[in-house]
Amino acid sequence: MNDNTQDLEQVLQDIAFDxxxxxxxxxxxxxxxxxxxxxxQARNSNRWRIPMNSKMVRLAAAAxxxxxxxxxxxxxxxxxxxxxxxxxxxxxxxxxxxxxxxIDTVENGQPVQARIEATLGDEYGTRxxxxxGKQLIGRSFTLEDRKSNIHIFPAKKKYIEVELTEENRIxxxxxxxxxxxxxxxDYKKLGKREINGITVEGIQSKDVxxxxxxPGGRGLMEAVGKTSAEVVGSLWVDVDTGWPVEITLDITDxxxxxxxxxxxxxxxxxxxxxxATFASVIPEGYELMYKVNAExxxxxxxxxxxxxxFAEINDGKYPATLSVRGVVIEIGGIYQAKSGDPSFGIxxxxxxxxxxxxxxxETLQADGRAAVYNGPAVTAADADKVLLRWKLDDxxxxxxxxxxxxxxxxxxxxxxxxxx
Numbered sequence: 508m509n510d511n512t513q514d515l516e517q518v519l520q521d522i523a524f525d526x527x528x529x530x531x532x533x534x535x536x537x538x539x540x541x542x543x544x545x546x547x548q549a550r551n552s553n554r555w556r557i558p559m560n561s562k563m564v565r566l567a568a569a570a571x572x573x574x575x576x577x578x579x580x581x582x583x584x585x586x587x588x589x590x591x592x593x594x595x596x597x598x599x600x601x602x603x604x605x606x607x608x609x610i611d612t613v614e615n616g617q618p619v620q621a622r623i624e625a626t627l628g629d630e631y632g633t634r635x636x637x638x639x640g641k642q643l644i645g646r647s648f649t650l651e652d653r654k655s656n657i658h659i660f661p662a663k664k665k666y667i668e669v670e671l672t673e674e675n676r677i678x679x680x681x682x683x684x685x686x687x688x689x690x691x692x693d694y695k696k697l698g699k700r701e702i703n704g705i706t707v708e709g710i711q712s713k714d715v716x717x718x719x720x721x722p723g724g725r726g727l728m729e730a731v732g733k734t735s736a737e738v739v740g741s742l743w744v745d746v747d748t749g750w751p752v753e754i755t756l757d758i759t760d761x762x763x764x765x766x767x768x769x770x771x772x773x774x775x776x777x778x779x780x781x782x783a784t785f786a787s788v789i790p791e792g793y794e795l796m797y798k799v800n801a802e803x804x805x806x807x808x809x810x811x812x813x814x815x816x817f818a819e820i821n822d823g824k825y826p827a828t829l830s831v832r833g834v835v836i837e838i839g840g841i842y843q844a845k846s847g848d849p850s851f852g853i854x855x856x857x858x859x860x861x862x863x864x865x866x867x868x869e870t871l872q873a874d875g876r877a878a879v880y881n882g883p884a885v886t887a888a889d890a891d892k893v894l895l896r897w898k899l900d901d902x903x904x905x906x907x908x909x910x911x912x913x914x915x916x917x918x919x920x921x922x923x924x925x926x927x
Contacts, residue, residue, distance in 0.1 A: 591690055591710065594749050598686045598776075603628040605775040606682060611768050627681055628780040648788050657788055660796075666789055667859075668798045682771065685754055688715045689742045697741065702772075707743040707752050715740035715756065750776045797856035799863050810868065810895065811911050813861025816854065820845075823887040825894065826861075829868045829880040834861055871897045877904070885909045893924050 608623040622638045632650040636643060646659040656669040692714030699708050715738060743753045754771040800809075814825055817834070821841055826834050838858060845851040871878035878897040885894045889909035896906045904921050907913050916924075 590749075594744055594751070595686060595690045597749050598683055598751065601683065601777050602630070603778045603780050604682055605778045605780075606771055607773040608769060608771045613766075626778075626780060626784050627683075628785075631780060631782070631785040633681065634784055648785070650785065650788065659789070659793065663796075664790075664792060665794045665796045667796050670798065670800045682751065682754070682774070685715075685771065686742065686751060688712075689740060689754075694742075697743075699746065700743070702743060702752050705752055706746050708746050709741055709743040712740045712742070713738060750774065797859050799859055805867075807905055807907055807913050809860055810864035811907060811913060813857065813864040814894070814907070815911055816857040817861055818887045820851075820853070825882040825886065826865075827883050829865050829882060829895070831862050831865045831869075834858075834865050868895070868897075887911075891924075892927070893921070896921060 603626075605626050608625065610621045610623070612619050619639070621644075623635055624638070625633065625635045627633045630651065632648060632653075635647050637645045637647075643661050646661065648657045648659075650657075654670065658667040658669070660666065689710065689712050692712055694710040694712040694714070697709035697711050699706060701707070737759045739757045741753075741755045742751060744750065745752050751774060752772065756767075756769045758767045758769075817826055817838075818824065821837075826837055828834075838853065842851075842853055868878055868880060876897045878895070879893075880895045881893060882895075885892045887909060892909045894907050894909050894911070896904050899905055899915060902917050903915055904918065905913065905915050906921065906924070
């Protein structure tokens with residue numbers, strides 16, 4: 508087995524299938540991040556969705572926090588306040604910002620906190636360093652002059668690259684988008700308080716999107732493995748300067764089993780950025796683990812490649828559920844079941860391909876694209892059965908069959924196939 512296979516096998520071996528607490532939590536978290544780093548999404552998307560699929564919340568955060576309840580305050584629209592409109596304009600005009608964030612969760616009954624230090628500069632791009640305790644477990648870059656995202660794992664001296672389309676950008680970690688998300692929807696005023704000696708005024712919103720700018724973004728939300736969540740956000744602004752001082756999200760899934768809090772603070776607005784912050788993106792001696800191409804998502808190639816690999820290691824059977832969380836758990840089970848076979852290995856690049864394909868499927872569902880997956884009922888032997896399909900336009904559907912060939916067909920033909 509190569510080093511990449513060994514890395515992923517260690518990840519799978521360490522996935523907790525029981526309730527035992529892992530004493531080496533930092534190392535486990537770093538290993539799991541190799542498989543579950545955040546994915547790219549459209550920067551200009553105004554859709555508010557929380558397809559909670561990648562494990563990054565569960566591993567790098569997703570906390571048990573009480574959701575604040577504010578009673579008796581009248582809801583106001585974001586456009587009704589001149590002061591808040593000025594805040595929006597001021598933030599949007601900022602050329603650079605440095606900030607810190609904490610993401611809290613409970614892992615196996617124990618509180619876990621990840622800390623992020625981020626730098627955003629219009630001239631350079633975004634850099635985010637993620638720590639657990641004092642240990643740097645990951646660093647990511649989205650650069651203005653490069654059509655890709657780079658994710659670096661210092662402990663392994665390896666990196667992952669995600670190639671983006673022209674239309675794709677990362678909105679992960681952009682506080683301008685956070686503020687915009689608060690102020691474009693409904694919110695209510697919270698009055699004034701003090702934060703570190705600064706008098707601030709706040710608003711609360713249940714419309715704010717945690718995929719719009721918050722550290723971890725969509726990949727973070729996906730980690731809980733749920734398709735929706737209740738969100739309560741608060742934005743606190745310096746009454747003297749109009750700059751945001753603290754932004755908080757309390758997130759609880761609808762069945763109350765998963766909770767998380769994200770706090771973004773320690774802002775330095777219009778900061779002077781040292782160019783060295785974005786130099787040496789890939790340090791000397793670091794090895795490429797694998798590369799993911801976002802251009803393969805819409806056409807379904809990512810899904811086909813990932814499903815083909817899964818069937819190869821699972822006796823022709825496809826995943827029971829097409830979610831990142833489900834896929835990772837199933838692969839962990841396959842690895843454990845075949846651990847006695849010295850010839851069996853896991854290809855982390857191919858697993859990553861399936862992970863991104865599954866993430867794309869969840870996006871299709873969130874977008875209302877009539878996406879249906881029939882994995883439990885269709886195997887590789889069912890050549891002409893519909894394994895997966897989604898809507899392209901009013902009358903056309905893209906279909907992936909059991910033998911993994913892809914065709915675009917009309918609604919009448921789809922109905923005929925699915926009636927068999």
